[in-house]
Structures are given as C-alpha cells and as structure tokens.
Ligand SMILES: Nc1ncnc2c1ncn2[C@@H]1O[C@H](COP(=O)(O)OP(=O)(O)OP(=O)(O)O)[C@@H](O)[C@H]1O
C-alpha cells in the first residue's frame with residue numbers, strides 16, 4: 061500500500077468534516093472517493109498531500125503514511141513533489157505553456173535546458189497534448205480550451221515524477237468529449253502512477269476506478285473493489301447513494 065490513512069479526523073473551527081476515516085491506497089491503481097456534496101471528499105484529498113495541516117482553524121488528527129512513513133515527517137517540498145494535486149477548475153499559471161511545464165522542475169533545481177525540454181515533451185505526450193501544442197509552446201496557457209488546460213495541469217503535475225496524483229473533480233468543468241479524453245489518460249497513467257480521484261460522477265467512478273471509498277457526513281461508510289461495491293453494496297447508506305436517493 062503506497063498510502064495508508066489511519067483514523068483521520070478533521071475539525072474546521074471545531075466542526076467535524078472527517079471522523080475516524082481509515083483506508084488504504086494500493087500502488088498503481090485508481091482509487092475513487094465518492095459521496096454527496098459536503099461529505100468531506102476535498103478535505104480528504106487535502107489531508108493526503110499534507111495541505112490541510114497548514115490551514116488556519118483546522119484541527120487534524122490521525123496518521124497518513126506514504127510508503128510507510130508519516131507524511132508530517134517529510135520535508136514539505138518533498139511531500140508536495142511526491143503527492144501532486146490537480147484541482148477541479150483547470151488552473152494553469154498565467155504564462156506560456158512552456159513556462160507552466162518548466163516551473164516545478166526548475167524549482168526543484170533542474171537547470172539543463174536539454175533535460176528540461178525532454179521532460180516537458182515526454183509529459184505533454186503522456187497527457188496526449190504534445191501534438192496539439194508543440195508549435196505554440198510560447199502561447200499563453202490561458203488561451204487553451206478547458207479540456208486542454210486540464211490536460212496541461214495533469215502534464216505539469218507529472219514533470220516532477222510524483223508517486224501519487226490526486227485529482228479533485230478533474231472533469232466537472234469539462235464537456236463529455238474532454239472528460240472522455242481525461243478518463244482514457246488516467247487509465248494510461250495508472251501504469252506508472254497511483255491515482256486518487258474525487259468525482260461526483262458515479263458512472264465515471266465505476267468506469268475508471270479499481271477501488272472506491274464512499275464517504276457520507278465525514279464518515280467512511282463503505283469501501284472496496286469498485287465493481288463489488290457498485291454491484292453489491294453492503295450498507296443501506298451506500299445503497300441509497302448509489303440508487304440516487306440522495307447526493
Ligand atoms: N476551509 C474550510 N473552512 C471551514 N469549513 C470547511 C472548509 N472546507 C470545507 N469545509 C466544510 O467541511 C465539510 C466538507 O467539505 P468538503 O469540501 O471536503 O466536501 P466535498 O465532499 O468535497 O463537497 P463537494 O462535493 O461539494 O465538493 C463541508 O461541510 C464544508 O462546508
């Protein structure tokens with residue numbers, strides 16, 4: 061297990077957002093976090109890359125281990141490198157495609173242009189974006205379409221070779237065609253990276269994830285192999301949620 065979440069609770073200004081959540085994330089699989097709005101999905105992702113512990117007014121308890129080591133004991137830069145986060149709304153930096161792609165690698169000390177260009181090309185290819193942008197690398201990233209911007213953000217996250225890629229509703233601002241491209245991309249990426257995706261699209265979770273974790277009101281209600289969880293949920297709350305009773 062690359063990530064182990066043990067008894068994690070989060071309070072925002074004294075109000076619980078997660079309560080005693082425990083689950084494990086296997087390497088090179090896609091784990092989907094599902095559940096109705098406000099159940100704590102984004103909070104859980106921010107726990108996984110340590111971001112939550114830096115927020116004001118937040119009380120975190122529990123343990124999260126990356127490859128057996130508590131994430132709090134990693135230097136923050138290293139943790140951020142190893143666990144990348146891609147947000148719901150594509151958020152490229154307001155400069156060129158090239159500079160977006162070069163930013164993190166340069167920050168981590170890569171100075172050699174030949175090496176940098178090689179990484180940029182490789183990751184853009186991996187994200188299926190290279191052919192679309194190779195002749196306009198100096199164009200502002202903000203001029204790309206929404207789907208292209210989201211693929212750029214994923215490619216950018218990969219430039220520092222993370223172990224784990226966290227994605228918070230990466231398709232919710234995209235049309236069906238762009239979402240399908242991202243889904244295909246994630247299925248390819250899982251051969252090399254571990255992926256945790258938050259999605260409110262249950263069909264999407266079922267199509268692409270290996271395991272699913274169902275959160276409800278800040279509690280983990282049920283988790284397991286995706287197909288088993290969808291076909292034969294054990295808990296009433298899971299049945300209701302999957303059946304569209306709420307959420
Ligand atoms: N920074 C914050 N400060 C205070 N409360 C917060 C903060 N972030 C989230 N919350 C609260 O914590 C709970 C869980 O929020 P979270 O964003 O994790 O839910 P979510 O499952 O991602 O919802 P959605 O599907 O709508 O994105 C909600 O009640 C929310 O209002």
Ligand SMILES: [Mg+2]
Pocket residue numbers: 101102103
């Ligand atoms: Mg959210």
